[in-house]
Amino acid sequence: MYEFISGELVSxxxxxxxxxxxxxxxxxxxSFSTYEQMPAPGQQVMVYTYLHVREDIFDLxxxxxxxxxxFFYKLIAISKIGPKAALAILSGGSPADISNWIMAEDAKTxxxxxxxxxxxxxxxxxxxxxxxxxxxxxxxxxxxxSDLGLSSVENEAIMALEALGYAxxxxxxxxxxxxxxxxxxxxxxxxxxxxxxx
Numbered sequence: 130m131y132e133f134i135s136g137e138l139v140s141x142x143x144x145x146x147x148x149x150x151x152x153x154x155x156x157x158x159x160s161f162s163t164y165e166q167m168p169a170p171g172q173q174v175m176v177y178t179y180l181h182v183r184e185d186i187f188d189l190x191x192x193x194x195x196x197x198x199x200f201f202y203k204l205i206a207i208s209k210i211g212p213k214a215a216l217a218i219l220s221g222g223s224p225a226d227i228s229n230w231i232m233a234e235d236a237k238t239x240x241x242x243x244x245x246x247x248x249x250x251x252x253x254x255x256x257x258x259x260x261x262x263x264x265x266x267x268x269x270x271x272x273x274x275s276d277l278g279l280s281s282v283e284n285e286a287i288m289a290l291e292a293l294g295y296a297x298x299x300x301x302x303x304x305x306x307x308x309x310x311x312x313x314x315x316x317x318x319x320x321x322x323x324x325x326x327x
Contacts (some may be wrong), residue, residue, distance in 0.1 A: 134191070136177040141167045146191060147175060157191030158212075161220035165305055165323045181212045188212065200224040207251065207256050213239060218242050218253075228261050238296075283308065286320040303327050 134157070143164050145258025147153050157169075157176060167174065177192035177198045190212060192198035197219060204215035218227065221242050230238045231254050241251035283304055290300040307323050308315070315323070 131178040131180055131189070133175055133177045136173070138167060138170050138172050138174045139282065140170055146176070148204055150174070155189060157189045158216060159191045160192075160216050161194040162223055163191060163197065165302060179212070190216065196224050200227065202254070203257060203260060210253070213248075214242075214244050217244060218244075226301060229257075231257050232259055235260070272274060280316065282317050282320060285317045286324065289317070289321055290324060 133151060134148055134155055136148045136196070137157075139149050139154060141147075141164055142156075143161055145156055146164070146167060147155065153236075156189060157178065160175075163176070176193055176194055178192070179201065180186040181190065192201065201212075201215050201219060204210050204218060205212055218239070218262040221227070221239075222230070227236075227239070227263075231309040234254050236247055236250040236254055239245060239253060240247045242250075254306050287300055287303055303324050304320060307320060307327070
């Protein structure tokens with residue numbers, strides 16, 4: 130019904146944002162990843178949307194990137210995975226992170242999501258692994274990270290930190306914050322150093 134909403138960001142919380150446009154304020158549920166990518170209130174934003182309607186429930190979900198919404202669609206298509214659970218999974222990592230966990234059959238990491246047990250995690254892997262291997266429509270698995278706006282420097286830093294034993298989901302959020310707060314362009318080495326200092 131709604132493809133996207135464009136307007137002024139009124140407020141943002143870890144689980145929702147409020148956007149005003151045309152004299153109407155829209156409250157959208159969001160993942161932690163989308164929340165982190167939101168600018169300060171008062172700025173103009175555009176988010177892709179999904180309207181969930183069930184009996185007397187009308188929930189509007191927002192996604193800063195199409196890749197995240199595409200992954201959300203794939204998750205809610207799985208038996209017993211509703212919008213709330215799908216958003217919780219996306220709050221644990223980017224679509225690229227989750228794709229990596231699925232391809233590695235890392236049910237343990239996926240099961241760390243609140244409300245997602247080992248059985249459900251295995252079902253997610255079983256149903257999504259073949260789709261990721263084939264690509265999600267126009268979104269190829271190798272491009273999921275870049276679709277979320279990560280540069281080659283950020284990707285290199287994340288891979289280097291993963292090699293050192295750090296969890297991808299943990300370093301992803303730190304690196305995004307460092308890039309956002311930095312006034313100058315950082316090299317891979319500088320980015321790794323600053324991440325380790327946090």
